[in-house]
Amino acid sequence: MTAERNGRPDVPQRILDQATRLFARHGFVGASLRDIARAVGIRKPSLLYHFASKDELRRSVLEQMLTHWNEAVPRILRAATSGPEQFDAIGAETLRFFNDDPDRAPLLLRELLDRPEEIAPLVALRVQPWAKIVCDYIRKGQEQGRVHPDVDPEAYVAQVINLVLCGFATHASLRNVLTAPTSDGEATDRLLREMLRVAKASLFLPVPAEPPTRRPAASARA
Amino acid sequence: MTAERNGRPDVPQRILDQATRLFARHGFVGASLRDIARAVGIRKPSLLYHFASKDELRRSVLEQMLTHWNEAVPRILRAATSGPEQFDAIGAETLRFFNDDPDRAPLLLRELLDRPEEIAPLVALRVQPWAKIVCDYIRKGQEQGRVHPDVDPEAYVAQVINLVLCGFATHASLRNVLTAPTSDGEATDRLLREMLRVAKASLFLPVPAEPPTRRPAASARA
DNA sequence: CCTACCGATCGGTAGG
DNA sequence: CCTACCGATCGGTAGG
Incomplete structure (x- = not known):
């Protein structure tokens, strides 16, 4: 278990969550480590303590x-x-x-x-x-x-x-x-x-009309 | 006409072409003005003479x-x-x-x-x-x-x-x-x-078997 | 987990 | 179209 006693996830998990969000929204180069750290509520060097580099975070x-x-x-x-x-x-x-x-x-x-x-x-x-x-x-x-x-x-x-x-x-x-x-x-x-x-x-054929109470098809449509 | 006498397109067009290529491959933030200028064969300030800013180029x-x-x-x-x-x-x-x-x-x-x-x-x-x-x-x-x-x-x-x-x-x-x-x-x-x-x-019905010789099509639908 | 700091690179400008 | 330069921001490190 990586979650702490109180409801909040631990720091690495919160980093992963915010990184996911910001990478998805702005792309890998468009989301800076500063942005991610700020979203988590820590400083950039603290983030780099948990993930050795931006690429490892990715x-x-x-x-x-x-x-x-x-x-x-x-x-x-x-x-x-x-x-x-x-x-x-x-x-x-x-x-x-x-x-x-x-x-x-x-x-x-x-x-x-x-x-x-x-x-x-x-x-x-x-x-x-x-x-x-x-x-x-x-x-x-x-x-x-x-x-x-x-x-x-x-x-x-x-x-x-x-x-x-x-x-x-x-x-x-x-x-x-x-x-x-x-x-x-x-x-x-x-x-x-x-x-x-x-x-x-685009996958199925238009069902050759053989459900429970149907007759041999031919005219059935609509 | 924006092309020069010799077969090569003029500079602004070449900038647009390379920018298109590099934006498509690396994204807007991932492609720098330096990269684009280099691909064209000019310097970055020269590029900015033709397009006032990176965003205008985009x-x-x-x-x-x-x-x-x-x-x-x-x-x-x-x-x-x-x-x-x-x-x-x-x-x-x-x-x-x-x-x-x-x-x-x-x-x-x-x-x-x-x-x-x-x-x-x-x-x-x-x-x-x-x-x-x-x-x-x-x-x-x-x-x-x-x-x-x-x-x-x-x-x-x-x-x-x-x-x-x-x-x-x-x-x-x-x-x-x-x-x-x-x-x-x-x-x-x-x-x-x-x-x-x-x-x-996923669009067409499976052709109600009434090819070349078309009649009023009354029977095709119940 | 922080403050302080690093070189590299970014977009953009001055001036010719 | 160029050289030279700007402040801002980047990812990452030192050291505690």
Whole structure:
């Protein structure tokens, strides 16, 4: 346990939290050690006592986020066990990860832009198990005729990652690109709902009409 | 004309080009005026003779990109006139815009992350006409039963922008997240193809089997 | 965890 | 378009 007796997290954790926030908002070079220290309520040299350099702080921030991701993966894979709403369950758990801390998507996206050669393999490693499950699920669905036969599983997964990452990282900016009349919360809802719908509709075949009490389809539509 | 007699662009244009490149690669704070000046082959004070401040240089870079976008829009809208492959034509022209200069997507994405409140309305203004056409096209398609009735046109457009922007900005990093066996060019192709497929498959209904010889289409909808 | 301080680099200016 | 220079801020260190 790294939390102190009173409710407040200990200093290293508070540094990590504020660094996450400021790196996500202003980027690695745009957020100075002074800014981060001030947000924590200490001086810069004190910060450097806990993290030997700015770059070590960056790596620690990233590592903490990937640890959180690793904790979320079992939940996601459990959601992917069986049942007709597997996809919704995986989607809900994945969205939850980015919703739990709104800094995660922009932080990851910035790292991908700033240091692709360093981050890509790191992400690949952690996303691999998740992606493999989803790809297998897709291929099985294709054999069973539930999934579009022309889906390229790996490329589909990559594009959905793009969609989710960018969707969360810029939804604060892009929701106003839509017509203004909607409230902020409503605009976010519309964007999230459409994000999931796009991911689903591009994956599944339009269900060959075999729900419980339906006749052999053909004319059913609307 | 701003180009000199010999093939080389004039100095301000060369500054804009290098600034675009370095802002896209390292971000606004991460690319110094010294770096940009050196890439052009002049000294920093000379650069500041052409652009009064770093921020003015940033605005000029952005303005040039939006100007290029404005030049692409008529081509895109012309492609959207009529014919069954409207969507492919719009897609091809839009992809061409980002392909013509690989710095455009990351530059725009970085600006959206760094200065959402400044960039969002600016993008909204320039994307509005394009988005309106696409939204009208979607709604017409919905009335005609060619497009999924549960597509939220504005949200769909926003998500496709996300997909394209992030897809181009990070495709260099994420294509290796896929299985490695493919060559770089092939991986890019797979990602681009899947990007278009996702955008299309989530939009159109699975063509109600009434190809060339079209009749009034009364039976297609219950 | 602090004060005091370091060289390097930042954006920008003076002056020609 | 240049050389020479400015104050401010950067990441990081000494020393307690």
